[in-house]
Amino acid sequence: MISVTLNGELHELELDPDTPLLWVLRDHLGLTGTRYGCGEGECGACLVHLDGAPVKSCQTPLAAAADRTVTTIEGLSPDGRHPLQLAWILEDVPQCGYCQSGQLMAAAALLNESPRPTDAQIDAAMSGILCRCGTYQRIRRAIQRATNPEARNG
Amino acid sequence: MVETTDACRLTRRTLLKIGALAGGGLLLGLPLHARTEPPDAAPAELAPNAWIRIQGDGRIRLVLARSEMGQGVMTALPMLLAEELEVGLDQIEVESAPVDPAYINQLLGEQATGDSTSVREAWTGLREAGAVARTLLIKVAATTWGVPEAECQARRARVQHADGVRSLTYAELAADAARLPVPDQVTLKSPADWTLIGTRQRRLDTPGKVTGGARFGLDVRLPGMLYATIQPCPVLGGSVRNWRGDAARQTPGVVAVLPVRRGIAVVAETTWAALRGRERLELDCRSPASGIADTDRIRDRLRIGLTGRGTLAHRAGDATTALETAAQRIEALYEVPLQAHACMEPMNCTADVGPDHCAIHAPTQSQQGALATARRLTGLPAERISVQTTLLGGGFGRRREQDFVADAVELSGYLRRPVQVIWTRADDLRHDYYRPMTLHRLHGGLDDQGHPVAWLHRIVGPSVLARLNPSAIHDGIDPSLVAGAVDLAYAIPHLRVEYRRADTPVPAGLWRGGGHTQNAYVTECFLDELAHLAGQDPLHLRRRLLAASPRHLRVLDLAADRAGWTTPPPAGVARGLALVEAFGSLIAEIAEVTLSDNQVRVLRVVCALDCGQIVNPDTVRAQIEGGVVFGLTATLKGAITLADGQVEQGGFDTFPLLRFDEMPAVEVHFVPSESAPGGVSGIGTAAIAPAVANAVFALTGQPVRTLPIRLASGVAVS
Numbered sequence: 001m002i003s004v005t006l007n008g009e010l011h012e013l014e015l016d017p018d019t020p021l022l023w024v025l026r027d028h029l030g031l032t033g034t035r036y037g038c039g040e041g042e043c044g045a046c047l048v049h050l051d052g053a054p055v056k057s058c059q060t061p062l063a064a065a066a067d068r069t070v071t072t073i074e075g076l077s078p079d080g081r082h083p084l085q086l087a088w089i090l091e092d093v094p095q096c097g098y099c100q101s102g103q104l105m106a107a108a109a110l111l112n113e114s115p116r117p118t119d120a121q122i123d124a125a126m127s128g129i130l131c132r133c134g135t136y137q138r139i140r141r142a143i144q145r146a147t148n149p150e151a152r153n154g
Numbered sequence: 155m156v157e158t159t160d161a162c163r164l165t166r167r168t169l170l171k172i173g174a175l176a177g178g179g180l181l182l183g184l185p186l187h188a189r190t191e192p193p194d195a196a197p198a199e200l201a202p203n204a205w206i207r208i209q210g211d212g213r214i215r216l217v218l219a220r221s222e223m224g225q226g227v228m229t230a231l232p233m234l235l236a237e238e239l240e241v242g243l244d245q246i247e248v249e250s251a252p253v254d255p256a257y258i259n260q261l262l263g264e265q266a267t268g269d270s271t272s273v274r275e276a277w278t279g280l281r282e283a284g285a286v287a288r289t290l291l292i293k294v295a296a297t298t299w300g301v302p303e304a305e306c307q308a309r310r311a312r313v314q315h316a317d318g319v320r321s322l323t324y325a326e327l328a329a330d331a332a333r334l335p336v337p338d339q340v341t342l343k344s345p346a347d348w349t350l351i352g353t354r355q356r357r358l359d360t361p362g363k364v365t366g367g368a369r370f371g372l373d374v375r376l377p378g379m380l381y382a383t384i385q386p387c388p389v390l391g392g393s394v395r396n397w398r399g400d401a402a403r404q405t406p407g408v409v410a411v412l413p414v415r416r417g418i419a420v421v422a423e424t425t426w427a428a429l430r431g432r433e434r435l436e437l438d439c440r441s442p443a444s445g446i447a448d449t450d451r452i453r454d455r456l457r458i459g460l461t462g463r464g465t466l467a468h469r470a471g472d473a474t475t476a477l478e479t480a481a482q483r484i485e486a487l488y489e490v491p492l493q494a495h496a497c498m499e500p501m502n503c504t505a506d507v508g509p510d511h512c513a514i515h516a517p518t519q520s521q522q523g524a525l526a527t528a529r530r531l532t533g534l535p536a537e538r539i540s541v542q543t544t545l546l547g548g549g550f551g552r553r554r555e556q557d558f559v560a561d562a563v564e565l566s567g568y569l570r571r572p573v574q575v576i577w578t579r580a581d582d583l584r585h586d587y588y589r590p591m592t593l594h595r596l597h598g599g600l601d602d603q604g605h606p607v608a609w610l611h612r613i614v615g616p617s618v619l620a621r622l623n624p625s626a627i628h629d630g631i632d633p634s635l636v637a638g639a640v641d642l643a644y645a646i647p648h649l650r651v652e653y654r655r656a657d658t659p660v661p662a663g664l665w666r667g668g669g670h671t672q673n674a675y676v677t678e679c680f681l682d683e684l685a686h687l688a689g690q691d692p693l694h695l696r697r698r699l700l701a702a703s704p705r706h707l708r709v710l711d712l713a714a715d716r717a718g719w720t721t722p723p724p725a726g727v728a729r730g731l732a733l734v735e736a737f738g739s740l741i742a743e744i745a746e747v748t749l750s751d752n753q754v755r756v757l758r759v760v761c762a763l764d765c766g767q768i769v770n771p772d773t774v775r776a777q778i779e780g781g782v783v784f785g786l787t788a789t790l791k792g793a794i795t796l797a798d799g800q801v802e803q804g805g806f807d808t809f810p811l812l813r814f815d816e817m818p819a820v821e822v823h824f825v826p827s828e829s830a831p832g833g834v835s836g837i838g839t840a841a842i843a844p845a846v847a848n849a850v851f852a853l854t855g856q857p858v859r860t861l862p863i864r865l866a867s868g869v870a871v872s
């Protein structure tokens with residue numbers, strides 16, 4: 001039995017501890033907002049927070065989450081109104097949208113660390129999350145918008 | 155009163171249909187066959203082929219017959235309906251269309267999405283559908299009040315009388331409107347009265363995409379559903395000789411291991427169990443009779459086509475003689491490699507097949523293709539098959555194919571349970587229908603004034619449409635291979651374009667931007683080679699060759715102006731220009747590049763676009779930005795290669811995509827236009843490779859004749 005606090009709720013899971021967190025979320029718990037893009041740690045579509053830090057859930061066995069806190073895109077905010085989510089809507093960031101859970105979770109982890117990140121910090125935090133549709137420019141603008149209170153609702 | 159322009163006869167009047175909705179509502183659709191019986195004989199049931207459903211309870215539902223894959227059709231197409239229907243985007247729901255002849259994309263000849271056609275195709279028909287519904291609703295209100303229709307105005311799902319007092323909602327009017335005959339003609343709104351078209355509307359699909367709630371193909375969950383993965387033969391075209399599935403079968407969670415058309419399937423209770431079971435399969439494959447493909451052999455095969463007879467694809471004047479008598483001549487050989495689609499969501503499909511039904515849930519660009527695939531595999535009649543389109547995690551042409559749909563239908567048919575088939579990233583990269591490899595030989599000649607007078611272009615490559623749409627091939631010319639080469643806008647008096655078909659064992663398919671991506675790269679780069687030979691500025695040469703084409707000059711001049719073409723760039727930076735005409739649109743892109751560590755770095759891309767009337771400007775901008783990024787990956791990062799019959803790239807480590815920190819600043823400027831809309835999805839992709847390659851040429855003095863761009867070590871900036 002493995003205990004994980006997932007999006008604020010305690011789960012007791014009787015699963016193979018080797019199961020990647022990605023598939024625990026998607027197939028066992030029905031939280032499909034975390035996406036499969038490669039399963040090899042190379043795209044970041046599966047990014048979630050483990051105790052607030054960004055991890056690629058396809059590379060994180062369930063055992064590594066035991067007695068820890070996991071946050072997925074579904075738990076990023078109670079009402080979909082995290083400053084980043086609002087900024088994403090205002091900048092119309094997503095195209096196909098498939099990579100965007102990973103993008104938002106990576107950006108949210110960055111903001112947990114550095115509420116006013118520099119461009120270099122944004123580059124470092126975001127460059128591992130691939131977007132085939134090419135939304136990077138808008139992602140940067142949305143992060144800047146979310147971290148700059150004057151620009152937030154403009 | 156809505157200001158209206160000239161009343162237009164309905165282009166599809168005979169196809170329009172009005173129906174009553176159960177519960178008293180209005181349904182407006184376009185059935186295949188014109189109805190002759192009176193409308194009140196319409197069935198009280200929902201017809202499946204509606205565009206607009208106005209329900210008695212006030213809900214207004216607009217049907218989306220194209221696949222949302224990031225290009226924004228879920229917002230742009232309802233905007234066309236809503237504009238004429240006079241409803242706000244906040245008042246509607248969008249539902250995806252089933253398969254029905256009414257939803258055929260006339261530009262593609264099937265119910266499908268692709269080739270930058272969606273808005274172009276829908277532009278008139280959807281606005282007319284909206285206008286018909288509005289006309290009927292106004293008519294009912296006018297009759298109810300006993301006033302002339304001209305005194306009634308529709309706004310935000312309501313008809314109001316000019317007295318400012320009387321008003322009725324669409325929900326109240328719908329049941330009576332459904333009993334009226336189709337009007338002979340309707341009046342479309344004048345552009346001056348548009349409140350949606352041409353204005354920035356936030357995309358309707360965004361909220362779900364930022365909360366994780368958006369449903370892609372892999373997010374389909376059906377009761378009792380199993381998960382499956384298929385191990386194909388690694389050699390393209392190979393077939394399974396022997397296999398052992400005992401170890402796979404013993405993997406916890408694995409339910410079945412069985413051979414299917416594409417290889418050996420492992421079916422399990424979860425995706426992870428299926429993937430683990432698959433690792434334990436033992437497979438022995440035999441090579442295809444057609445031979446083992448590798449990149450060098452493919453190149454050799456194409457090379458043969460560079461000489462000998464080719465099929466004439468376009469001719470003006472006498473290029474051969476003009477070349478012989480030219481004052482200066484240049485010849486160049488260009489090579490464009492294989493490219494994969496690499497949609498972020500790997501191929502997948504979910505199907506539930508029983509003895510008398512087949513339900514497909516698919517991220518597909520071709521609903522009609524999915525239906526045909528299911529018919530072929532199950533033998534069921536069309537009315538027993540349903541195709542539910544999910545959101546697509548990227549499409550780029552890949553999802554018009556049916557291989558992934560066939561996987562799910564086949565497996566669910568065997569197992570009689572709902573099955574979701576997932577392709578791994580390696581499957582997705584190694585078993586794609588690739589943008590084909592092509593070779594191009596060009597000859598150009600200048601007269602003694604440095605003016606281009608002769609242009610010969612031989613294209614060698616496999617046919618893409620021979621498999622997908624053979625009827626499009628005329629006189630041996632595959633239009634997708636010569637697009638952009640046979641319709642050069644430049645006024646060069648003597649032109650000759652030839653195509654030589656050379657099929658290879660590598661599956662070839664449609665890729666974002668199609669053949670324009672190869673031919674724009676080749677022709678725009680070769681034009682810069684001619685400019686270099688003539689000692690002319692590339693912009694200046696293009697302007698001279700386009701002196702009689704004001705539309706082309708406008709995009710060129712706008713891009714040049716915004717990029718500051720006449721101001722020299724900083725040291726170590728160069729600009730490259732490319733102009734592309736495709737899908738009814740025109741784009742000029744100017745790329746600013748520099749070199750760092752012998753790598754090309756693109757700093758800024760200025761785009762000037764004339765795509766006719768714009769429906770949702772910010773989406774168009776996003777499409778150009780995204781198209782540029784898609785093309786930059788192919789220009790700078792990698793390609794697909796084969797060795798021993800296998801695709802060598804099986805992950806993003808070997809098939810890297812452009813990353814966040816490599817993103818240039820992309821600016822999109824519009825040339826205002828009132829022409830009908832042009833396509834925008836592929837054009838940004840087509841123009842970026844030549845823009846960047848021409849900038850690298852300007853920087854190094856070396857023309858870039860192969861992609862992706864690889865600089866010789868220690869290349870100097872000239």
Ligand code: FES
Nearest residue numbers: 037039041044058
């Ligand atoms: S799915 Fe985890 S990094 Fe790609």
Ligand code: FES
Nearest residue numbers: 096097131132133
């Ligand atoms: S929005 Fe499509 S992959 Fe990023």
